[in-house]
Every structure is written in structure tokens, then in C-alpha cells.
Amino acid sequence: MTSPSNSGLRVRGLSHAYGAKQALDDVSFDAEPGRFTALLGPNGAGKSTLFALLTRLFSAGTGSISVGGHDLNRAPRQALACMGIVFQQPTLDLDLTVRQNLAYFAALHGLSGRAARLRIDESLERLAMGERASEKVRALNGGHRRRTELARALVHSPRVLLCDEPTVGLDAASRAAIVSHVHALAAEGLTVLWATHLTDEVGPDDHLIILHRGRILRDGAARDITEDGDLSGTFLRLTDSGETSGIAGISREGHA
Numbered sequence: 524m525t526s527p528s529n530s531g532l533r534v535r536g537l538s539h540a541y542g543a544k545q546a547l548d549d550v551s552f553d554a555e556p557g558r559f560t561a562l563l564g565p566n567g568a569g570k571s572t573l574f575a576l577l578t579r580l581f582s583a584g585t586g587s588i589s590v591g592g593h594d595l596n597r598a599p600r601q602a603l604a605c606m607g608i609v610f611q612q613p614t615l616d617l618d619l620t621v622r623q624n625l626a627y628f629a630a631l632h633g634l635s636g637r638a639a640r641l642r643i644d645e646s647l648e649r650l651a652m653g654e655r656a657s658e659k660v661r662a663l664n665g666g667h668r669r670r671t672e673l674a675r676a677l678v679h680s681p682r683v684l685l686c687d688e689p690t691v692g693l694d695a696a697s698r699a700a701i702v703s704h705v706h707a708l709a710a711e712g713l714t715v716l717w718a719t720h721l722t723d724e725v726g727p728d729d730h731l732i733i734l735h736r737g738r739i740l741r742d743g744a745a746r747d748i749t750e751d752g753d754l755s756g757t758f759l760r761l762t763d764s765g766e767t768s769g770i771a772g773i774s775r776e777g778h779a
């Protein structure tokens with residue numbers, strides 16, 4: 524059984540080094556159901572390393588990760604089944620239709636027949652992609668391709684959606700549409716962890732984690748972290764100054 528308090532994503536004491544390079548240093552945070560959690564960090568902050576650990580591409584040397592109440596090390600199959608993932612690099616098959624891309628993924632998750640069709644339709648509708656189900660991915664613009672990947676990530680009804688900078692390379696309108704869709708998914712109860720280096724993708728009501736040089740500088744409500752109503756300025760000040768500690772004194776949600 525999973526209690527509501529641990530049904531999202533829980534990370535404790537996570538570290539990772541590439542040789543002598545410490546990419547993540549004792550990272551702990553929670554991402555909760557029904558909330559859009561933005562993981563904001565400049566290039567090299569450690570976002571992709573964190574995602575590689577969350578998705579088990581790398582195994583964690585130290586620390587623990589729990590997804591939907593399942594420990595990623597002890598119960599990897601259950602933990603991974605709770606996750607939907609959109610990686611930074613697109614992974615769609617361009618010569619298949621939107622629906623075929625989702626159907627293939629549904630089959631990998633053991634869904635077939637009517638159940639698969641229903642889940643595919645529902646996932647596409649949630650991303651306003653239902654009308655494009657029969658189009659080849661190659662014919663879609665960048666924004667619609669990313670929406671297809673998001674729909675695909677939802678096809679097995681995950682509890683936790685991980686997105687690693689999914690708006691990179693998109694124009695402003697496509698970015699805004701995707702950010703808005705994913706906020707709506709969070710509002711429906713999904714746990715969302717959204718990595719980005721763009722402050723305009725973070726809303727004042729979002730949960731915000733600022734990562735820099737492998738360490739968490741801030742963790743709390745975006746509106747509480749933002750100084751003078753200017754998140755972009757706050758982010759620049761924090762990361763330009765090279766602050767790597769000093770969480771005390773500002774909003775930080777407690778960890779068990």
C-alpha cells in the first residue's frame with residue numbers, strides 16, 4: 524500500500540560523480556502529487572545527471588529514490604512502472620504515425636486491444652493531439668512532436684511525470700502551450716518534475732527547486748523564493764554568485 528504522503532517522488536542524499544567531477548552532491552527533495560515541481564538550474568547544474576539516476580540509466584552510488592512509494596533500488600520494476608518520462612532528446616519514430624508511436628509504447632507496458640486504444644485516445648486528448656493521431660510524426664512541427672512524446676509518457680497512467688528540458692528548441696508559443704498542458708496535468712493530480720533553465724516556465728504557485736553545481740540552493744514555493752517579484756533576477760543572482768550552500772533562512776520545505 525502507498526500512503527498519500529509518499530505517492531510522489533522522494534529523493535534523499537543523492538550524490539553522483541564522474542571521476543573527480545562531483546555532478547550531484549547530497550541532493551534531497553520531494554515532488555508531490557498535484558503539484559508542478561520545477562527543477563531550475565543553469566547548464567551543468569546536474570539536471571540530466573539527476574534524471575539519469577531517477578530513470579536508472581545510472582545506478583545511485585549513495586542516497587535513495589522512491590517513486591509512487593516504491594524504492595527504485597529495491598523494487599525497480601514497480602518504481603519504473605509509476606514513471607512517465609520525456610527526455611531532452613526526442614525519441615519518436617518519425618515514420619510512424621502519432622498513434623503508432625503510442626501503440627508501440629503501450630504494448631511495451633503490456634497494454635493491447637481496446638484498453639490500449641482507450642488509453643492512447645485519452646492521452647492524446649489530454650495534450651490536445653487527438654486530431655493528429657493519424658499523421659506521421661515527420662509531418663508535425665516541433666511543438667506537436669513534443670506533445671506526442673508527453674502523450675506517450677502518459678499512456679501507462681504513471682503517477683509521476685519526469686520531463687528533462689522538454690521545450691528546448693521550441694518557439695515561444697509552442698513552449699507556452701506545452702508548459703500550460705503540463706501544469707494542467709499536475710492540477711489533475713499527477714506528480715510532475717520539470718527540469719528547465721528557463722525561469723518563465725515557472726509559475727508563482729509552483730514548487731521550485733534551484734539546482735546549481737550539483738547542490739540545491741533553494742527549495743520551496745516559487746513565490747517565496749522569488750525576490751522583488753523577479754525570478755529571473757533571483758536565479759541569476761544565485762547562480763552568478765556561485766552560491767553553493769546557505770539554504771538556512773529561506774523557504775525550504777522540510778524533509779523527513
Ligand SMILES: Nc1ncnc2c1ncn2[C@@H]1O[C@H](COP(=O)(O)OP(=O)(O)OP(=O)(O)O)[C@@H](O)[C@H]1O
Binds near residue numbers: 566571
Ligand atoms: N559523462 C560525463 N563525464 C564527465 N563529466 C560529466 C559527464 N556528464 C556530465 N558531466 C558534468 O557533470 C556536471 C553536470 O552535468 P549535467 O549534464 O547533469 O548538467 P545539466 O544541468 O543537465 O546541464 P545541461 O542543461 O547543460 O544539460 C557538469 O559539470 C558536466 O560537465
